[in-house]
Amino acid sequence: MENWLSKRARLTPNRCALKSGAKQLTFFQLQAQVLQQAGRIASLQPRKRVAILTDNTMTGYLTILAVQQLGLEPVLLNWRLATNELNQQLNDAAVDLCLAADRLAQPLAARVISFSQLSQQTPVASTPVAEFPPNGIASIMYTSGTSGRAKGVLQTYRNHFFSAMGSVLNLGLTETDSWLCCVPLFHISGLSIMMRSLIYGMTVVLVDHFDATTINQLLCTQPITTISVVPYMLKKLLAQLPTDKHYNAAFRCMLLGGGAIDRETLTHCQQRQIPVIQSYGMTETASQIVALNFASAEQKIGSAGQPLFPVQIKITPENATNGHILIKTPTLAAGYLNQMAAFKQHFQHGWFDTGDIGYLDAEGFLFVTGRSGDMINSGGENMFPAEIETVYQQHPAVQQIVVAGQSDPTWGSVPVAYLQLNQPISAAELQQYGRQHLAHYKVPHAFYQVESFPRTGNGKVKRRALTPASGRPLQ
Secondary structure, eight states, X not given: OBOHHHHHHHHSTTSEEXXXXXXXXXXXXXXXXXXXXXXXXXTTOOOSEEEEEOOSOHHHHHHHHHHHHTTOEEEEOOTTSOHHHHHHHHHHTTOOEEEEOGGGOOOBSBEXXXXXXXXXXXXXXXXXXXXXXXXSEEEEEEEOOTTSOOEEEEEEHHHHHHHHHHHHHHHOOOTTOEEXXXXXXXXXXXXXXXXXXHHHTOEEEEOSSOOHHHHHHHHHHSOOOEEEEOHHHHHHHHHHSOTTOOOOTTOOEEEEOSSOOOHHHHHHHHHTTOOEEEEEEEGGGTEEEEEEOHHHHTTTTTOOBEEOTTOEEEEESTTOTTEEEEEEOTTSOSEETTOHHHHHTTEETTEEEEEEEEEEOTTOOEEEEEETTOOEEETTEEEOHHHHHHHHTTSTTEEEEEEEEEEETTTEEEEEEEEEXXXXXXXXXXXXXXXXXXXXXXXXXXXXXXXXXXXXXXXOBOGGGOOGGGSEEOO
16 A cells, blocks of 8 residues: 555645644645654664654654654553553563653653654654555554453554544545544554544544543534544533533534443433444454444444444354354454464454454344453553452562452443452552552552452352452451
8 A cells, every 4th residue: 555644645735634732734744744753763773663652742643653654663652551561561562762752751661762852853864665565564552461461462554444444434534524532642542543534634633631621612613523532531521511502513423432322321412412423442453343323322222333344243152142252354453462372362263252242133233241351441441450460469468359340430440459468558558559550540449358259160259249348448
């Protein structure tokens, strides 16, 4: 495939590509600034992979694209992670250069160059790659692992292209489309918007963080057509949208990921004339692979929708109400970095086992009923209990710990911990320990001391049987 940025700058040079605050760039200007940034990066003589630690800023956006223009592989780091978690990923990816937003720059297991330092580099002559090889690695994102070890998902240009095709065949496209991006660029939800912008010729309105008042104002006053949200974001927007305000006339939909919509929220959206497209996807599938249109939402409450055009889905065993969700799709990642054996273990006769549990109804609508790995989704952030347990098991006061998800009205779900202790310790001390070693959203919201853990006949802990009533809350 011809270099997407080069082609888009030639096809629609004067169309707006990116807005961030008061700044905006056409595709021609975007290409010029990206290539200048690529020259600065080239002057640092990077190796095969370059890590990027950025928030949602124009400089971060340009930097991700610049690394791709050099034919290198961007490793997108989650700035919410603890230092030791970042270092594990840098070491796993064999990265020697990390480009970081000024406020995020810190000593890491790689050479860290802040964006300010990068801006002082004299660009060297560098020719952008002429083509994006379909199987070339366009991005690497780390996703939580059931074993406690994060997996580097290898997303190809082919993955991103077919993801964009599946989305556009579902949502449609106009020349004036504008997608508001307030989800993180280091998540597939954010990066996919960037990739679609180049493929579609679509404007991206980049917002540095989610603030419901600010987002509502933009949706009411600017010609934005689409926004990606997770359930807690949608609920915040609805709660804070004044009753006398409506989104702009061009607005077409909210793309909802990270969980199904409840009937109360759906009714509220209908009353406010806000179309919502529910979706299901994962880092391994380069964003959504299933979507539920607004017209079907009321009849199919709780459903993630139907497979997008390039996607096949089946449940094993067939017709099970709680079977494994298996997929075939050209958006499926090339594998896990340095863990290809773990990736191959997901396959059953050519089908990829997502690790999720669910069923298809008679009309082919997918209902996701659970996670086979007990993954916790908190405000759009995925985590597995094992990675939290691994950290806390190192604390001398902890004899054994089991982490489980607990429903939360704001975040959807939050982690809570059940422990057997070697010595007395307070919840505050445990939370402080967690903040030193884990991303803040992975730190358990509550700790309960238990006498024993419920177990299956073969001795495995029955995680889902644990509730706050199972133990005594630590103070």
